[in-house]
Amino acid sequence: MAIFWNILAISIILQRALCGPSYTPVLPPSYPLAVRNPYLSAWLPGNEVRNLPFASARFWNGLNPTWSVIGRVDGRPYSLFGVPLPGPGVQAGVLQSAEYTSTRTTFTVTAGAATFVLDFLSPISPLNCVRQSAPFSYLTVSATSINTSEVQIYSDIDNTWAGQFDEYVQVGWGYSITNDSTSAFTLTPGGTTTFSEYNNTAQWGTSVYCARPNNSTLTATVGSRDAVRAQFAANGSLPGQWKWQYPGVTAYAQDLGKVSKAGINVTFAIGYWRQSAVNYLGDPRTAYFTATCSDPICGCVHVLDDFRAADAEARRFDAAIAGKAESVAGANYKDKRDTFAFVKEISSDGNVNTIDVIYPMAPMLYVLAPGYLRLLLEPIMRYLSSGAWPHTYAVHDLGAAYPNAMGHNNGRAEKMPVEDCGSLLTLIYMYQLATGDKIWAAQYHSLLQGYADYLVSNGLYPTKQLSSDDGLGNIRNQTGLAIKAAIGLNAYGVMTGQRNFSDIGKRFASTLYDEKVGLDLHRTHFTCSQGEDRSWGMMYNPYPDVLLNLSTFPKAAYAMQSSYYPTVRMPGGVPLDSLVGFGKTDWMMFAAATVVAPGVDKVGVRDMFIDDVHAFMANGINAVPFSDKFHLRDDGTIVKGTWSQYKARPVVGGHFAIMALDGPNLFGNGKGGDGARWVQVI
Ligand SMILES: *[C@@H]1O[C@H](CO)[C@@H](O)[C@H](O)[C@H]1NC(C)=O
Numbered sequence: 001m002a003i004f005w006n007i008l009a010i011s012i013i014l015q016r017a018l019c020g021p022s023y024t025p026v027l028p029p030s031y032p033l034a035v036r037n038p039y040l041s042a043w044l045p046g047n048e049v050r051n052l053p054f055a056s057a058r059f060w061n062g063l064n065p066t067w068s069v070i071g072r073v074d075g076r077p078y079s080l081f082g083v084p085l086p087g088p089g090v091q092a093g094v095l096q097s098a099e100y101t102s103t104r105t106t107f108t109v110t111a112g113a114a115t116f117v118l119d120f121l122s123p124i125s126p127l128n129c130v131r132q133s134a135p136f137s138y139l140t141v142s143a144t145s146i147n148t149s150e151v152q153i154y155s156d157i158d159n160t161w162a163g164q165f166d167e168y169v170q171v172g173w174g175y176s177i178t179n180d181s182t183s184a185f186t187l188t189p190g191g192t193t194t195f196s197e198y199n200n201t202a203q204w205g206t207s208v209y210c211a212r213p214n215n216s217t218l219t220a221t222v223g224s225r226d227a228v229r230a231q232f233a234a235n236g237s238l239p240g241q242w243k244w245q246y247p248g249v250t251a252y253a254q255d256l257g258k259v260s261k262a263g264i265n266v267t268f269a270i271g272y273w274r275q276s277a278v279n280y281l282g283d284p285r286t287a288y289f290t291a292t293c294s295d296p297i298c299g300c301v302h303v304l305d306d307f308r309a310a311d312a313e314a315r316r317f318d319a320a321i322a323g324k325a326e327s328v329a330g331a332n333y334k335d336k337r338d339t340f341a342f343v344k345e346i347s348s349d350g351n352v353n354t355i356d357v358i359y360p361m362a363p364m365l366y367v368l369a370p371g372y373l374r375l376l377l378e379p380i381m382r383y384l385s386s387g388a389w390p391h392t393y394a395v396h397d398l399g400a401a402y403p404n405a406m407g408h409n410n411g412r413a414e415k416m417p418v419e420d421c422g423s424l425l426t427l428i429y430m431y432q433l434a435t436g437d438k439i440w441a442a443q444y445h446s447l448l449q450g451y452a453d454y455l456v457s458n459g460l461y462p463t464k465q466l467s468s469d470d471g472l473g474n475i476r477n478q479t480g481l482a483i484k485a486a487i488g489l490n491a492y493g494v495m496t497g498q499r500n501f502s503d504i505g506k507r508f509a510s511t512l513y514d515e516k517v518g519l520d521l522h523r524t525h526f527t528c529s530q531g532e533d534r535s536w537g538m539m540y541n542p543y544p545d546v547l548l549n550l551s552t553f554p555k556a557a558y559a560m561q562s563s564y565y566p567t568v569r570m571p572g573g574v575p576l577d578s579l580v581g582f583g584k585t586d587w588m589m590f591a592a593a594t595v596v597a598p599g600v601d602k603v604g605v606r607d608m609f610i611d612d613v614h615a616f617m618a619n620g621i622n623a624v625p626f627s628d629k630f631h632l633r634d635d636g637t638i639v640k641g642t643w644s645q646y647k648a649r650p651v652v653g654g655h656f657a658i659m660a661l662d663g664p665n666l667f668g669n670g671k672g673g674d675g676a677r678w679v680q681v682i
Pocket residue numbers: 061062063064199
């Protein structure tokens with residue numbers, strides 16, 4: 001037996017050597033490094049991780065911010081991450097493993113006698129608004145050595161973190177040391193305008209990189225990138241010079257002294273500070289975190305003080321998401337009615353608080369922190385209540401371009417009247433059911449009743465118009481929209497105790513299903529467009545009917561549709577509709593959850609959807625922050641499984657759809673659930 005295990009061990013070691021690094025749980029399209037908000041969004045493409053020492057961090061849209069780590073072991077320098085052009089004498093470390101969870105990415109790199117672990121942590125804190133809104137991520141570098149080695153660690157960033165990309169831009173740098181020995185470098189773009197973007201980077205605010213000596217000797221320098229790195233390579237310390245020279249860096253070196261197997265860690269915090277974060281109807285709003293700290297240097301002190309707790313919470317969070325733990329942390333959230341949340345429609349069009357983006361991301365909020373549904377909807381409801389929006393249907397979004405949430409007083413928002421009325425009513429009921437808070441929505445009932453009335457008049461046979469999938473264009477009599485209207489009306493009726501609205505919703509459902517207005521002649525599927533028998537679509541709108549136990553449609557309707565999906569699957573999955581060759585992962589997961597509605601229970605069909613999304617994620621041919629839209633068949637030069645459009649979008653919150661069936665509020669005092677019904681999608 002012992003021999004067997006030894007052989008097994010040797011073969012595993014050999015495989016390691018032959019096959020290179022190990023990837024846990026899989027090699028993803030892109031690793032999150034520092035991802036906290038639309039401007040602090042640095043990633044590492046999966047296809048570059050093997051060459052980590054030479055690879056650059058990547059802003060979600062493809063720009064390359066400079067962020068490097070170099071280790072020095074017994075006088076010999078090793079590039080570990082982000083050094084495309086190592087100077088003379090600098091060897092590259094060797095990646096041994098790469099791992100990610102919901103909150104962190106961990107790379108293990110060997111360098112001579114030492115092993116360095118680069119641990120990139122972007123905390124998630126569902127119930128703690130201070131921690132959740134802190135615009136910082138952490139990089140912890142831990143060093144161990146099989147010998148007792150002298151180890152120094154170096155890290156730098158540059159002007160790209162402040163959204164400035166060439167030689168001629170003005171960047172103001174600053175360096176300060178607080179009375180508790182926290183060092184903070186700041187980089188601030190010059191001559192730019194508050195609330196303006198360039199190529200999706202913020203052109204106002206301050207990027208900040210901080211460190212503490214923490215029993216090591218900390219040195220710092222501002223200077224020309226190659227010269228500063230060469231100084232570290234030669235000396236293991238930095239000379240404390242302060243002259244910005246393009247291409248320049250702000251750099252730290254930490255001398256850890258003797259490092260053995262026990263190991264020593266150093267933690268950096270990287271942030272992007274916007275004193276005014278979002279422009280809400282002309283009122284500059286600050287981050288919740290700003291109530292704790294009103295400048296980036298105080299922010300550094302706070303987040304470094306908070307590291308241990310944030311790190312511990314993140315580990316509990318990951319365990320809970322993996323179904324291994326029950327709850328996370330106590331709430332640290334004063335329920336101020338004036339707290340808002342804002343979300344950017346990253347990579348599609350940059351809209352702010354788009355209703356048809358909040359709708360697909362809602363399952364994640366329902367599971368993790370349903371209070372965020374209200375925080376996202378409240379600024380919309382206040383705007384609609386002001387009367388500035390001139391139409392009788394709900395607005396599509398709060399502003400065409402984040403961070404300017406200026407509403408659309410001229411009435412010219414993207415027009416999706418049934419989509420937005422139906423989604424809004426459904427989302428508000430979802431919030432109410434998950435939290436038990438009936439007071440919040442009550443203040444808006446007359447406004448909401450107007451949207452319900454709109455659906456009564458316009459929901460069953462929608463005019464030619466857009467749905468959330470606006471890329472498909474204006475389509476007449478969309479069955480999916482009529483389904484959404486039926487469920488939205490029922491949700492509104494249940495929420496307000498007005499049966500007449502529920503009855504109308506159920507009558508719509510009966511017309512669509514029993515009278516076949518929304519079906520093909522042979523009752524095999526819902527059509528995409530009423531009366532067009534051969535059309536079909538991914539039916540994601542029934543999902544809230546199941547999640548919220550509304551029973552607008554009979555189980556037989558969902559059973560019918562569940563049986564249909566496998567018959568129209570392409571090699572890579574079920575497409576969005578009968579005319580296209582691409583799929584949407586968020587809607588696939590909505591459909592996957594709907595097919596396991598109580599009494600429908602098509603577990604095999606659910607697993608088909610999950611396997612298709614998983615195969616897309618793990619196929620190794622994509623290198624962007626996870627895309628929710630991908631090709632399902634080979635087509636000319638396009639290969640099945642290639643991402644088609646979109647990156648890093650909030651709609652991937654829809655991947656929580658199955659998990660949400662176990663109940664809301666996993667981390668609060670909600671029901672949670674036993675995880676028996678959902679399947680983890682890694
Ligand atoms: C924005 O950045 C992307 C990614 O680097 C680049 O392809 C594109 O040309 C840039 N656009 C502008 C207007 O600079």
